[in-house]
Amino acid sequence: MRILLYGWDTSPRLGVPEICDASVSIIKKMGHEYVPHKSKVICAEAIGFLGYDNLVDPLAKATLKEVEEVVSKEDVDLILTSYAAPYAAWSKERNGFLVQRGYELPVPIEHMATFLYKNLDKLKFKELPMRILLHDGCTLGRKMGVVEEPRKVLAKIPKLEVLNFDHPELYVKERNLKPWDISACPGGWLDFTLPELMPYVASNVIREYALPREVDAVVSTCGNGYHAFKAGVKHGKFPIKAMAYANLVDMALEGVE
Amino acid sequence: MIDEVYREYVNRIVEYGAKSEKVRIALSRAIKAFENNRRNALSMFPHSIELAKEVRKIKEYSIEHMDELIKKACESIERNHGHCYYAKSKEEALEIFKKLVGSGKLIVKSKSLTSEEIDLRGFLEELGNEVYETDLGEFIVQLMGTRPTHILAPAINVPREDVAKLLSKFMKEHGIITEDLDERDIPKMVETVRKFLRDKFFNADIGINGANALAADTGTMFIIENEGNARLSIGAPPVQIAIVGVEKIVPTIEDAFKVTEVTWRYANYTVPAYVNLISGPSKTGDIEKVITYGAHGPKELHVILLDNGRTRMRDSGYQEALYCLRCGTCLYECPVYAVTAGYFGQQYMGGIGAIWDAFTTVGLEKASPIAYTCVRCGKCKVMCPLNIDIPAMISKLRNDARKEGYVPKIVRDFAKEIEEFAKEVQ
Ligand code: SF4
Numbered sequence: 001m002r003i004l005l006y007g008w009d010t011s012p013r014l015g016v017p018e019i020c021d022a023s024v025s026i027i028k029k030m031g032h033e034y035v036p037h038k039s040k041v042i043c044a045e046a047i048g049f050l051g052y053d054n055l056v057d058p059l060a061k062a063t064l065k066e067v068e069e070v071v072s073k074e075d076v077d078l079i080l081t082s083y084a085a086p087y088a089a090w091s092k093e094r095n096g097f098l099v100q101r102g103y104e105l106p107v108p109i110e111h112m113a114t115f116l117y118k119n120l121d122k123l124k125f126k127e128l129p130m131r132i133l134l135h136d137g138c139t140l141g142r143k144m145g146v147v148e149e150p151r152k153v154l155a156k157i158p159k160l161e162v163l164n165f166d167h168p169e170l171y172v173k174e175r176n177l178k179p180w181d182i183s184a185c186p187g188g189w190l191d192f193t194l195p196e197l198m199p200y201v202a203s204n205v206i207r208e209y210a211l212p213r214e215v216d217a218v219v220s221t222c223g224n225g226y227h228a229f230k231a232g233v234k235h236g237k238f239p240i241k242a243m244a245y246a247n248l249v250d251m252a253l254e255g256v257e
Numbered sequence: 258m259i260d261e262v263y264r265e266y267v268n269r270i271v272e273y274g275a276k277s278e279k280v281r282i283a284l285s286r287a288i289k290a291f292e293n294n295r296r297n298a299l300s301m302f303p304h305s306i307e308l309a310k311e312v313r314k315i316k317e318y319s320i321e322h323m324d325e326l327i328k329k330a331c332e333s334i335e336r337n338h339g340h341c342y343y344a345k346s347k348e349e350a351l352e353i354f355k356k357l358v359g360s361g362k363l364i365v366k367s368k369s370l371t372s373e374e375i376d377l378r379g380f381l382e383e384l385g386n387e388v389y390e391t392d393l394g395e396f397i398v399q400l401m402g403t404r405p406t407h408i409l410a411p412a413i414n415v416p417r418e419d420v421a422k423l424l425s426k427f428m429k430e431h432g433i434i435t436e437d438l439d440e441r442d443i444p445k446m447v448e449t450v451r452k453f454l455r456d457k458f459f460n461a462d463i464g465i466n467g468a469n470a471l472a473a474d475t476g477t478m479f480i481i482e483n484e485g486n487a488r489l490s491i492g493a494p495p496v497q498i499a500i501v502g503v504e505k506i507v508p509t510i511e512d513a514f515k516v517t518e519v520t521w522r523y524a525n526y527t528v529p530a531y532v533n534l535i536s537g538p539s540k541t542g543d544i545e546k547v548i549t550y551g552a553h554g555p556k557e558l559h560v561i562l563l564d565n566g567r568t569r570m571r572d573s574g575y576q577e578a579l580y581c582l583r584c585g586t587c588l589y590e591c592p593v594y595a596v597t598a599g600y601f602g603q604q605y606m607g608g609i610g611a612i613w614d615a616f617t618t619v620g621l622e623k624a625s626p627i628a629y630t631c632v633r634c635g636k637c638k639v640m641c642p643l644n645i646d647i648p649a650m651i652s653k654l655r656n657d658a659r660k661e662g663y664v665p666k667i668v669r670d671f672a673k674e675i676e677e678f679a680k681e682v683q
Contacts, residue, residue: 049633051655051664052672059675062682138634175299175306177639184592185634193629193668196267197593200275201632204596208285 001032004070006081006109007223014191014227019082022250023112027080029255030119035074037067045089045097050192060103071106079109082223082246084140087111094144111140112246113221117149120156122256129159132248133215135229136165137222141180150221150245157252163213184209186232188224202232210240217241219248259622263665266626274597280414284595287413291589294525305522309642312519315512316580316643319504320571323579326473326506327562333476337537338550339558341476347375347565350500357498357559360385362462365454365494367480367487368392369467370583371502371563373405374604374617377465389457391486393450400427406599406606414598417443424449454486464490464555468501469517469583471560472510478560479517480533483526488533497538497555503562504579516582523584523642566616574653577645578612587637587647593630601630608637608647615654625658629665 005027011019020036027034044060070076081087089098090109116123134154140146154162164179187201206229210218217240218233220226229242274280299305319326331341344350354377358364364386366378378399381388390399394412398405400423406414415423421440428434428449438446466487468478478499480487491497507513521529539554550556571579588594588607599606603623605613608631615624633648641647658664664672 047672047675049652049655050668050672051652051659052675053656054659055672055675055679058679058683062679066682138632138636142635142639181639182590182636184595184636185632187592187632189632190593190630192671193665194267194270194626195667196271197275197597197630200271200596201592204281205592208595 001077002035002075003027003032004035004037004067004074004076004079004107006037006079006086007083010083011223014224016223016227016230016244019223019226019244019246022244022246023080023082025250026112026116026246026253029250029253030122031256035070035076037070037079043083043085043089043098046085057101060098060101064103064105068106076107078107078115079105080112080115081109082112082244084111084137084144084222084224087114088139088144094146111146111221112249113140113150113153114146116153116249119256120153123153123156124254124257125157125252126254127159128157128248128252130216131161131163131214132243133163133165133210133213133218135186135218135220135222135225136180136183137220137225138183138185140221141183145180146221147178147180153249157249160252163215165209186220186225186228188222188226188228191224191227198228199231199235202228203236203238204232205229206232206236206238206240206242211238215240217243217248219243219245221245259625259663260666262623263626263629266623270597270600270630274600277414279416279419280598280600281596283414283416284598288589288595291525291585295523295586298522298525298527301527302522305519305642308515309519309523312515312582313580313643315507315516317576319507319512320576320579322508323503323506323568323571326508327503329473329508330471330476330506330562333473334537334558334560335476337476337558338540339476339537339560342559342561344561344563344565347563350375350561350563350565351377351380353559353561354381354498355384357496358384358386358463362386363457363460364388364463364465365391365457365461365486365490366395366465367467367482367490368395369465369500370405370605371467371500372465374502374565374613375500375563377500389454391454391458391484391490392482393447393484393486396450396454397423400424404599404604417441417446420446428453458486458489458493461490461494463496463498464492464494465498465500466491468499468505469520470513471501471506472513473506473508475510475536476560477510477513477534477536479513480535481517481521481524481529481531482533483530485531488531491533491535492539492554495551495555496557496559497535498559498561499535500561500563502567503564504567504581506562519642520582520584523582523586570612570616573616573657575612575616575650578609578650580643580645581609581613582642584642586640586642587645590636590640592634592636593632597630602627607631608633608651609645611654612647612650615657621654621658621661622663624654625663626665628654628658629668 165183166179190198226244334341397412425437541552602610604618611627
């Protein structure tokens with residue numbers, strides 16, 4: 001398969017180029033080819049959240065045109081992203097925001113977690129003796145309910161211990177809350193609106209939720225969340241790692257059967 | 258102008274909020290205690306979770322029929338021998354207060370966000386009155402000369418060490434104590450304030466209160482409290498003045514019971530120490546059944562119903578914000594509030610506060626940076642008893658701010674880049 005990596009430009013801009021490296025590595029280990037997508041990859045829905053509903057359609061159209069060109073020129077079969085927002089907006093399977101508005105990508109889009117999940121039977125993992133705290137990205141987990149897929153993939157990695165991102169105090173059985181309902185956001189979006197604040201928010205989330213659990217790393221299914229956690233770890237000088245979901249999987253993935 | 262407003266706001270929230278270890282530690286302690294208490298309260302009274310759904314419906318109906326409920330509530334209050342006033346704006350409300358209070362009075366106040374909204378204490382002091390906040394947290398905030406940083410716990414960001422210092426100085430000056438208070442001895446701090454305020458309650462000319470709900474059919478105000486300060490400020494002085502936001506009015510007394518129960522439960526109480534119900538001035542008919550007003554409680558009751566932007570809020574598509582019970586849950590759940598406390602806001606706080614500030618206090622331009630502080634993570638919506646969609650309203654508020662030219666430069670520049678890209682590709 002030829003896979004277009006969506007988010008190629010965002011990661012270096014956010015200071016997390018390692019997400020691209022890990023994504024490329026995963027794709028190669030799985031025997032596919034990758035096509036980078038150098039573009040303004042903020043998703044059209046998100047520009048609306050930022051107060052520019054008037055740019056949603058122009059950006060969606062421009063993105064679509066650009067993607068269509070690359071897809072046809074590079075003979076792309078699939079679009080893959082480590083970011084929740086574009087997946088949430090463009091996924092036909094999930095009836096995304098832009099799909100509801102009448103836009104359709106020429107080929108399917110997958111989030112890294114859903115892509116791996118769909119190939120789970122073939123994936124070969126080596127042991128990864130780590131204890132991690134899994135952060136469900138706000139859009140991917142809380143909003144879209146993509147929660148089983150990332151967990152099932154991680155469950156296949158030998159010796160990896162996965163803890164949920166939650167507060168036991170919040171559980172009252174009648175409320176039926178799940179870890180992804182109550183996981184705290186490290187504030188990745190602040191980078192676009194109030195960047196001075198982001199490291200404080202992220203480091204506090206790590207201090208309150210991750211440090212008491214004595215984990216080796218906090219791992220986010222959202223690229224944006226990861227970049228906030230990375231800033232938070234640095235800011236708090238914490239003795240744990242922040243990792244993107246793709247980076248963690250890449251560490252353990254040996255290849256496909 | 259917006260860039261100046263933004264810079265000033267960022268400086269405040271980062272310097273006084275995020276960079277303060279004291280704020281962080283105090284909030285961390287408070288959040289843990291809150292979560293624990295709320296779990297206990299909801300586990301013990303699990304019907305509250307279903308009741309909250311009913312309350313949402315009550316609020317939906319009430320906000321939709323706000324105009325007729327205001328009229329009905331006023332009629333009920335007057336029927337009960339109270340006096341009812343409708344204030345369209347902050348200025349109108351303060352004018353009513355000026356006429357009712359005048360100057361040279363001793364006034365005791367119980368906690369009321371609505372009174373904060375119109376800067377009531379400062380206004381009354383300027384008229385030459387002596388005004389005391391009687392809720393302990395509000396009293397601390399008053400002594401500090403700052404403003405509340407949580408809607409339920411106004412001094413949530415002040416650690417006990419600072420409270421001890423503050424009270425020691427004030428109470429020594431007023432002859433209540435002779436030695437400094439021990440920072441570990443919280444009961445002693447509470448006792449000292451009790452001693453100081455005791456006199457004030459019984460010598461006050463006027464008591465002022467807010468309300469958690471107001472039943473239109475009976476004209477009954479519901480006031481939830483734990484300290485007993487509200488019942489003293491309501492009950493002891495000869496004149497009672499209430500300031501109530503029009504969004505607090507619900508059709509019936511039964512509805513008001515439901516609203517208040519859900520409010521206190523999500524505000525982490527199994528049951529509060531007191532729920533005060535006030536429908537009119539005090540009265541007796543014990544001598545030959547002749548009704549006489551002003552028995553042991555106040556002789557006069559004045560209720561000011563405040564609009565101050567609420568109708569505009571509803572008519573502009575932000576009606577959900579008016580459902581807010583002020584239970585405080587969303588603040589305790591917010592990852593930004595956890596490091597910034599009330600600096601994330603102006604008069605109101607957090608994401609929901611951005612909407613309230615835009616319509617009732619500082620206006621859209623000053624509320625814009627608050628809206629851009631919200632990360633729209635959606636945890637507040639999940640945890641809110643009424644499932645109020647704060648993230649959706651934040652997006653709408655940002656869009657409204659953009660239409661007025663109130664978007665901060667950092668976002669404007671980014672949007673410009675996107676716009677150029679869209680043009681280029683097309
Ligand atoms: S928005 Fe909801 S959670 Fe927040 S104070 Fe209001 S009722 Fe409570």
